[in-house]
Amino acid sequence: MPSDAYMQIRTALDSTTEVTGGDQRSGVGAVFIQKEIDRMIKETINKSTDFRQLVQRKTIRQLAHIWNLETSIGSTVKSTFYADGGTGTPYPNQYLQLYAQALSLRSDYEVTNLTIAASSSYFVALEREARSALQAHALTEEQAMILGDDASAEATGLTLNGLVGVAGAYKGLKQLLSSAVAVTAGNTGGFADASTAYGSTRSSTVTDREYALNVNTVATSVTATSPLSVKNLNSAITRSNIKVGKMARRIFLCSEDRLDEISDLIAPNGRFVQGASMAELDGGVSVLKWKGLSIIASRLMALNGVTSTNGTSVTFADTDNCVLLLDMDAISFVNVAGVDARHVPISGTDSSQRSDVQGGYFKTYGVFVVEKFNTHVVIWNLTAPAT
Numbered sequence: 001m002p003s004d005a006y007m008q009i010r011t012a013l014d015s016t017t018e019v020t021g022g023d024q025r026s027g028v029g030a031v032f033i034q035k036e037i038d039r040m041i042k043e044t045i046n047k048s049t050d051f052r053q054l055v056q057r058k059t060i061r062q063l064a065h066i067w068n069l070e071t072s073i074g075s076t077v078k079s080t081f082y083a084d085g086g087t088g089t090p091y092p093n094q095y096l097q098l099y100a101q102a103l104s105l106r107s108d109y110e111v112t113n114l115t116i117a118a119s120s121s122y123f124v125a126l127e128r129e130a131r132s133a134l135q136a137h138a139l140t141e142e143q144a145m146i147l148g149d150d151a152s153a154e155a156t157g158l159t160l161n162g163l164v165g166v167a168g169a170y171k172g173l174k175q176l177l178s179s180a181v182a183v184t185a186g187n188t189g190g191f192a193d194a195s196t197a198y199g200s201t202r203s204s205t206v207t208d209r210e211y212a213l214n215v216n217t218v219a220t221s222v223t224a225t226s227p228l229s230v231k232n233l234n235s236a237i238t239r240s241n242i243k244v245g246k247m248a249r250r251i252f253l254c255s256e257d258r259l260d261e262i263s264d265l266i267a268p269n270g271r272f273v274q275g276a277s278m279a280e281l282d283g284g285v286s287v288l289k290w291k292g293l294s295i296i297a298s299r300l301m302a303l304n305g306v307t308s309t310n311g312t313s314v315t316f317a318d319t320d321n322c323v324l325l326l327d328m329d330a331i332s333f334v335n336v337a338g339v340d341a342r343h344v345p346i347s348g349t350d351s352s353q354r355s356d357v358q359g360g361y362f363k364t365y366g367v368f369v370v371e372k373f374n375t376h377v378v379i380w381n382l383t384a385p386a387t
Helices: 005-012 031-049 111-120 125-147 209-213 230-242 256-266 299-303
Strands: 056-060 063-073 094-099 102-112 216-218 249-255 276-281 286-290 293-297 305-307 314-317 323-327 331-336 344-346 355-369 377-379
Touching: 005 286, 063 209, 063 230, 063 355, 094 355, 102 125, 111 125, 111 344, 111 355, 125 299, 125 355, 216 230, 230 249, 230 256, 230 323, 230 377, 249 314, 256 299, 256 331, 305 377
Parallel strands: 056 331, 216 377, 249 293
Antiparallel strands: 063 094, 102 355, 249 323, 276 286, 286 293, 305 314, 323 377, 331 355, 344 355
16 A cells, blocks of 8 residues: 655664664665754755744753853952952852753644545645644744743634644743833833743842843833834844844844835835845845844734833733844754654554554654843834734
8 A cells, every 4th residue: 555655764764773774885874864854854844934943953851951041240340450469359150040841742643544545646645644744843833932822812813723822832932021120111111020931030120130031122102002113123233232142143023014014114115225135045035134133024923912001011912013133042942852853653553553544743842942031122012013
């Protein structure tokens, strides 16, 4: 009976040695070829997402990712001018230990052998189902990275599951990029949100270590939504620069409709204003840039909004009211033991099942983390873009 060649190869090459299951050429064995197949999987799923492939992937061999966030060194500075022969006491850094527990994500598919046989002349059913599961795997990851575990319903049809986020997922940008600083207009305000991040509660007091968990914010008005302006984009870059994010790999992240608005803003009538440009990437893809920073659009950003009408408190809304300036050097996805979009084929030949089906699943063990906060900027309380 016909079966997908990919499944046969993947099973045959499931080996821990460098020659078994492969061929006899030196250095071209099963493990080498299997890694090439895994690499192609990652390249394929990048075609269905916008933000996921920009996040660096790291590997750990424990259930939780644990790291130290360097905070204020206190009242005594590490460097000082001193008199000839002068003495002093070195002052160590202070750290805030953060942790994020890895979760498992799985995407399943299954096809009956009757369907495979009956459609083989015009349709490769097993391959199509596997491809669909892999695409759903990538889209679900991107949804969780941006919108986190927000399980409220959404009726716009932007997501696969009918929810804003993914129930049971890790925290995403919508939950992580917050601030306990009081709400004010301009570039010095926050969200008055003393929420927790990775086990620590944000503080609005500069002398507290937890103050380092706050992002920067830009808002022209905090009593009513206002249109996005070039000044907002510039202010966000300046805020990040001041927090020593100037040399980081940074991007603007917005919705698809907001990208159209930004395009009209910085390239009216198709002519770029000073500071704007277009970068041509491999495959014919073009990316709009502002002052050298790429502007990336994800449809899921249409469900990430922060608004205020009273100037003292904010509402985290499922609407398109913010643009993010992200320090991508401080954002990563950490997988456990390299289990990242790992494919596991399954067939119904097991004597305990005797099911006339073929299928499998893709699995990832990991967690999305923002390892540093103050180099990110949220441009918020924006008027929703025209659609």
